[in-house]
Amino acid sequence: xxxxxxxxxxxxxxxxxxxxxxxxxxxxxxxxxxPAGKTSEASADPVVCKGKGVEIKRSxxxxxxxxxxxxxxxxxxxxxxxxxxLIESGVLDGLIQMQVLTAKATDAEKAKAKADATKSVxxxxxxxxxxxxxxxxxKAMGMTVEQLVKTKTEQGTAEAVLLRELKINITDADAKQFxxxxxxxxxxxxxxxxxxxxxLLMTQDPKTNQxxxxxxxxxKRKTMEGLLKRAREGEDFAKLAKEFSEDPGSxxxxxxxxxxxxxxxxxxxSTAFSLKxxxxxDIVTTRYGYHIIKLSEHMPAQKVALEKVAPxxxxxxxxxxxxxxxxxxLTKVKKEAAVxxxxxxxxxx
Numbered sequence: 191x192x193x194x195x196x197x198x199x200x201x202x203x204x205x206x207x208x209x210x211x212x213x214x215x216x217x218x219x220x221x222x223x224x225p226a227g228k229t230s231e232a233s234a235d236p237v238v239c240k241g242k243g244v245e246i247k248r249s250x251x252x253x254x255x256x257x258x259x260x261x262x263x264x265x266x267x268x269x270x271x272x273x274x275x276l277i278e279s280g281v282l283d284g285l286i287q288m289q290v291l292t293a294k295a296t297d298a299e300k301a302k303a304k305a306d307a308t309k310s311v312x313x314x315x316x317x318x319x320x321x322x323x324x325x326x327x328x329k330a331m332g333m334t335v336e337q338l339v340k341t342k343t344e345q346g347t348a349e350a351v352l353l354r355e356l357k358i359n360i361t362d363a364d365a366k367q368f369x370x371x372x373x374x375x376x377x378x379x380x381x382x383x384x385x386x387x388x389x390l391l392m393t394q395d396p397k398t399n400q401x402x403x404x405x406x407x408x409x410k411r412k413t414m415e416g417l418l419k420r421a422r423e424g425e426d427f428a429k430l431a432k433e434f435s436e437d438p439g440s441x442x443x444x445x446x447x448x449x450x451x452x453x454x455x456x457x458x459x460s461t462a463f464s465l466k467x468x469x470x471x472d473i474v475t476t477r478y479g480y481h482i483i484k485l486s487e488h489m490p491a492q493k494v495a496l497e498k499v500a501p502x503x504x505x506x507x508x509x510x511x512x513x514x515x516x517x518x519x520l521t522k523v524k525k526e527a528a529v530x531x532x533x534x535x536x537x538x539x
Contacts, residue, residue, distance in 0.1 A: 238536060239286060241529035243293040246285050251536075260332025275535065282536050290523045291348040294355070302344030307339050319439045349512075356519060358511045365503040378494045385486040386462040387427055387445040387457050389417055390437040392479040414473050414480045421470045427484045434481070442517050446486070458483070 239246040258281055262269055269277065275433060295303075315335075318324035328338055391410040393402050402410070417434055421427050428444025434443040451528070455476045465471055465485035473480045506515055531537050 192515055193238055198402060198488045199309070205480075218532045221392045222232050230525060236418070236532070238274040238533045239282060239529065239531050240526075241286075241290070241527040244286060244289045244527055246282065246289070251278070251282055251285065254285060257332040257337075262329070264327075264331040268301050279536050280490070281530070286524060287520055288344055288348055290520075290529070292344060292353045293527075294351045294523075295347045297346055299350040299354075300343075300347050304339075304343045306346050307342035310322060310334060310342055311339050313361070320442055322392050323438070352512060352519070353508070358508060358515070360504045360507045360511070361449050362500065364507055367495060368503050368507060369499065375493070378499055380489075380492055381461055382461050382491045383450045383489040385448040386433055386465070387486065388440070388447070388458070388481045389414075389421075389427075389431045389435045389445055390479055390481050391434070392436045394479065396436075411480055414482065418470070418473060421484065427470070447488075463488075482527075 200427050235247050235249045235259065237245055238251055255278060258277065259269060291298075315321060315324045318327075325335065328335060333341070347447060369378065391414050392408050394400060394409060395402060401407075413434075417430055421430060428446070429440055431445030435445050437445065440447055447454075449459075450460075451463065453459070455478070456464070457474055457476045458481060461471050461474050462483050462485060467487050469485055471481075471483040474483060
């Protein structure tokens with residue numbers, strides 16, 4: 191079962207088009223917006239939607255749309271030009287949902303959501319290959335770390351309100367029943383894996399992806415022969431990887447990857463799976479360069495224990511319940527808030 195999650199505040203008509211990390215406007219308890227055609231502050235930034243506790247300006251919507259497009263581009267998802275209007279309407283609907291739900295949140299729910307969001311981002315940063323890569327990834331998605339925490343806080347707050355209002359409570363027994371259902375067995379099968387560390391000396395220029403000269407390749411091969419000798423004589427492999435490896439994705443954690451079959455280039459994979467525990471390979475040549483690999487252990491195929499996947503199962507079942515129950519509830523609360531979209535072009539058809 192994949193660890194994925196649909197944004198719980200984007201369950202309206204355009205939900206399938208929208209990404210998880212759409213930023214939401216802060217709840218605004220200012221007086222109702224002025225009539226259509228007028229603005230609350232300046233003519234350049236009109237209010238596009240208003241209601242009880244709801245006010246969304248064109249600048250807020252534009253920022254959310256820009257971030258959505260950046261997020262889509264970072265994930266390789268192209269946006270067809272003929273869907274621009276639908277996406278704008280869907281993004282606006284997400285902002286409306288966020289505001290009407292946040293207005294119903296308790297202080298305790300907001301505090302917990304912020305703490306959970308902060309921890310989630312910190313954990314993701316810790317698990318990233320480096321802080322620089324973590325920041326660069328989210329910058330490409332149009333999100334600063336601060337915006338990411340804010341967005342996750344708002345989403346967590348909105349979800350807490352929905353769970354409370356809809357009385358959704360997935361229990362340990364529910365998770366166990368799902369886990370033991372024979373129809374779900376394949377979701378929890380873990381293939382054979384190997385945790386293996388490597389040192390890479392690249393034979394391509396990382397900026398141009400062009401092959402190095404033969405002289406440079408020969409020099410790197412000679413360096414790798416020296417590293418292989420040191421590794422086999424008992425030097426700390428992780429320390430050697432941190433000092434010498436040119437793989438930016440693994441050098442900071444001692445060169446280690448854990449992977450099943452089918453994820454690595456064939457020469458690397460076949461060598462890693464053929465090694466014995468704590469054995470260091472000969473020099474392996476791939477299109478990336480020269481590697482030496484040290485195997486930590488063989489992890490046989492097995493069914494993942496319930497206690498390890500129970501939180502994911504609960505999250506999955508929770509999202510299933512939200513998907514069923516939230517649309518009608520959101521329609522109701524938007525009606526109660528007398529939400530009015532002031533720009534005709536933004537109304538969902």
